[in-house]
Amino acid sequence: MRFTIEERDHLLQNLNHHQRAFLTDTMIRGRRTAFANAMAKQKGFHLPDDASFEEIEALLEDWIYVSTYDAGYVSHDLRCECGRPLRYQHRVEHKTTGEVKKFGIEHLKEHLGIDAAVVAAVKKGFDAIDYELDEILAKAASNWRLDPEFLQVDEIPSDIQTHLDHGLPLLERQIARLRDRRRKRVKPDLQQANVAPAYQNQAPRDLFEWQEMQQISTSDQAPQIPISDLFRLPDRLHKHVQHYLNRGIKSARIICELLIKEHGAPNARYITGKPHLFVPLCKHIENHHSDYNMKPLGADDRSYQK
Numbered sequence: 339m340r341f342t343i344e345e346r347d348h349l350l351q352n353l354n355h356h357q358r359a360f361l362t363d364t365m366i367r368g369r370r371t372a373f374a375n376a377m378a379k380q381k382g383f384h385l386p387d388d389a390s391f392e393e394i395e396a397l398l399e400d401w402i403y404v405s406t407y408d409a410g411y412v413s414h415d416l417r418c419e420c421g422r423p424l425r426y427q428h429r430v431e432h433k434t435t436g437e438v439k440k441f442g443i444e445h446l447k448e449h450l451g452i453d454a455a456v457v458a459a460v461k462k463g464f465d466a467i468d469y470e471l472d473e474i475l476a477k478a479a480s481n482w483r484l485d486p487e488f489l490q491v492d493e494i495p496s497d498i499q500t501h502l503d504h505g506l507p508l509l510e511r512q513i514a515r516l517r518d519r520r521r522k523r524v525k526p527d528l529q530q531a532n533v534a535p536a537y538q539n540q541a542p543r544d545l546f547e548w549q550e551m552q553q554i555s556t557s558d559q560a561p562q563i564p565i566s567d568l569f570r571l572p573d574r575l576h577k578h579v580q581h582y583l584n585r586g587i588k589s590a591r592i593i594c595e596l597l598i599k600e601h602g603a604p605n606a607r608y609i610t611g612k613p614h615l616f617v618p619l620c621k622h623i624e625n626h627h628s629d630y631n632m633k634p635l636g637a638d639d640r641s642y643q644k
């Protein structure tokens with residue numbers, strides 16, 4: 339479902355002020371994340387799926403997305419770098435020099451001088467965000483209601499709760515997550531039981547899995563060198579980890595990338611792209627920063643928050 343700009347304007351008018359403000363803010367944050375993602379991927383960073391723009395931007399040195407301005411109509415008050423009047427003006431800022439550029443999306447490539455592949459990735463990301471806005475507007479217009487059964491989960495994810503608080507419909511991907519949580523809630527024992535045998539028949543994907551395999555099969559084997567001695571986080575990195583946690587960087591994967599980029603930490607990686615540094619880092623944080631709570635983010639990342 340894609341609406342024209344006129345249709346979208348009309349449907350937005352049917353929402354209340356808080357709903358419109360929330361959707362605008364969500365779109366800008368989404369664009370900021372999509373832009374940072376495209377820039378970071380081009381530089382070869384491997385990012386966890388749910389990294390926030392604050393975290394991704396910490397890895398970048400050049401352009402970061404600031405905001406979108408909407409004049410409501412094509413206006414001479416909002417112009418592209420080349421002088422062309424715009425309705426929607428995008429602004430980016432250079433992280434190192436502080437230079438600000440303002441442009442219409444069609445001239446993203448011309449005025450920023452960035453790679454065509456990055457431009458395509460940014461546009462694709464922006465399109466996906468528009469698509470989700472249209473999904474919400476279409477559902478709101480058809481008086482969409484959520485089946486309350488879906489909310490029978492242990493914890494409603496905060497982004498979903500925010501939609502509910504604003505009286506806005508959920509996206510299909512959010513509903514899929516609720517469905518997934520419900521399934522896990524119904525059969526937790528069954529899923530647990532499946533873990534151990536599966537591990538024994540396959541090579542570990544990375545060090546985390548390898549470690550878990552070791553823990554599962556410790557009983558009747560020769561004593562092993564404690565893994566903590568083999569994989570310690572170098573002392574010289576400790577203060578930098580403290581600094582990143584203080585700055586609110588939550589993702590262990592991102593902290594690894596920052597240690598590699600800014601402090602010359604070893605850049606060896608598993609085939610999955612995960613740095614060898616990952617496990618020592620997690621162990622270090624969990625042993626030395628117990629005021630931070632760990633939350634697993636799938637198999638590939640851990641988040642630490644006070």
Ligand SMILES: [Zn+2]
Binds near residue numbers: 419441
């Ligand atoms: Zn232009």
